[in-house]
Amino acid sequence: MEIAWFKKIRKPKQAVEHKRVQVPEGLWVKCNGCKEIIYKKEVIRNSNVCPKCNYHFRISARERLTSLFDDGRYQEVDTDIYSIDPLKFRDTKAYKDRLREYREKTGVNDAVINARGTMGGLQLMMSVMEYGFMGGSMGSAVGEKVTRAIERALDEKIPLVIICCSGGARMQEGVLSLMQMAKIAAALAKLHAARIPYISVLTDPTTGGVTASYAMLGDLNIAEPKALIGFAGARVIEQTIREKLPENFQRSEFLLEHGMLDFIVERREMRDILIRCIRLLYNADLLAAAAPATPAGGDVESIASRSGGASSATAGPRSREPLPFPGTFVARQQTPGTELQ
């Protein structure tokens, strides 16, 4: 059920395909959608979308951040969180070695980047998952970073956007990875109660434990076209029910049809749509009227480097005033006369 199934299936396949295409490295790319050979610059100019068939190429977390924030400028935060190997896990390779290799390959600490910046002039927090780092899988470090992004949005009363791209929970950290789902969902419960908008953007692929926690908990859940989105892996489902699955099964369009997404948006329009949605949902007056919480803003750097050095810490939330936490059944259970907190 853990969706690293996809990672296993998809990654090697892609690598092979890249090798098979005999074109000068860097100048041309083969589209995974229509299999055409396209001039790479043209693809990049087109937001990494195939100009012929509209296939959305997978992009790195930093490319994503640059494409969304105003003038491509943002400030990375929580940069010092990284995965350790709490279980001393070894399959065909030691997890520790895998982590080192992925760090070197991707230039990021783990499979998610937290950033703050402005979009359409509005301050917001963003967490963007990096598929290149172990298939975007979620272990303790990813869970901690996403939770911190949510807590920052909560503290500073600014909107949150999470761009999901993940094979699911990371098996190498066992049940600790599983618990990140609960940890993040609990933080989102607070954000929900605080009436701060959270938009979840699901990109190819978003599966397993990530889908079954924060990816599906946005006030809005929106997706890029044809992204693979699901809980269980297609292979597992086929084995369980012993039948072939339809062509578009677990694709964005399929989920939209079944009521799981609010809409599908093409990458080149993503930024504008996000800005529009946040403007429509983010009610600054309402938040200002709410009981004064912890001071907004705060020195980012001092927080990020608060416990610098290569300390091998267990998860410890930063201390803060307990936040007001009204009952959260606002969405489903309209109680007349409920006062805003």
Next chain:
Amino acid sequence: MAVEDDDFERPLRDLEKKIEELTGVPGGEDRSGEIARLARRLETLRQEIFSRLTPWQRTLVARHPKRPYTLDYIGLLFTEFVEIHGDRKYADDPAIVAGFASYKGTPVAIIGHQKGRDTKEKVRRNFGMPRPEGYRKAVRVMEMAEKFQRPLFTFVDTPGAYPGKGAEERGQAEAIAYSLRAMAALTVPIIVTVTGEGGSGGALAIAVGDRLLMLEHAVYSVISPEGCAAILWSDQGKAKEAARAMRITAPDLKDLEVIDDIVPEPAGGAQTDHARQASLLDERLLAHLEDIRSVSASERVECRYQKFRRMGKYGQARFF
């Protein structure tokens, strides 16, 4: 590594058979001494075997078809049980039972996975693998527990959420996610007990509580050992290695600071004596309930938040 025997109970069965044979023979005062000696030997051997089960063997015990299930615990620990059905949206899912009952005079809410005993029942209960409707029914009970301020007990025992076509179409992931968030926000006391298999997100969906208990031989993991082996070793046969590597046993989860308490099982496992198991659990449930009831609702919610907030182990350093 020692050879792991899947049939680790065989020596026990052999002894039991021997005792049975002796008992069956008519007459003979001298035989009772022999039988008593064998019975003592049987108990020692049972304790010995169960005190050093491997993670894989514990998985087998956790999946034992005679283990007590949620409805057994409800029958043994609660009175006046009223089961509720349906998610009010699509269907009723028999893989999750939910309702209200009395616990030592206190009205409480109950949610648990339910497996079947015989083939027909197993199929009806879908082997304890819920569909989205099951989680939505669970959320209904959670909301009612909140509305009427009733403590919530959940019993976790599932191979995982059902990986089916319809389940995906109807939003398995959303149903689980919603349940996680809902549980985190409840103000009533929540006590979770993993009684058998804690299978991934399908288990976690009803396992966000103030106290997490685990039966001695229960397991709880991010993926089944077979699934992990198939992915990381490309070989389902490596399930034993995967079971060990993932640290899925109750003592492992205590070490990892995920669970609060390990509930002892009778020698030979919960399946040997349901009533005894229920009373061993009863003791712990009562103690924890009294404990968490004594704090205020807002404190309880914040403590629950911090409890999960602390889970996970990571480092802090700059590499780039």
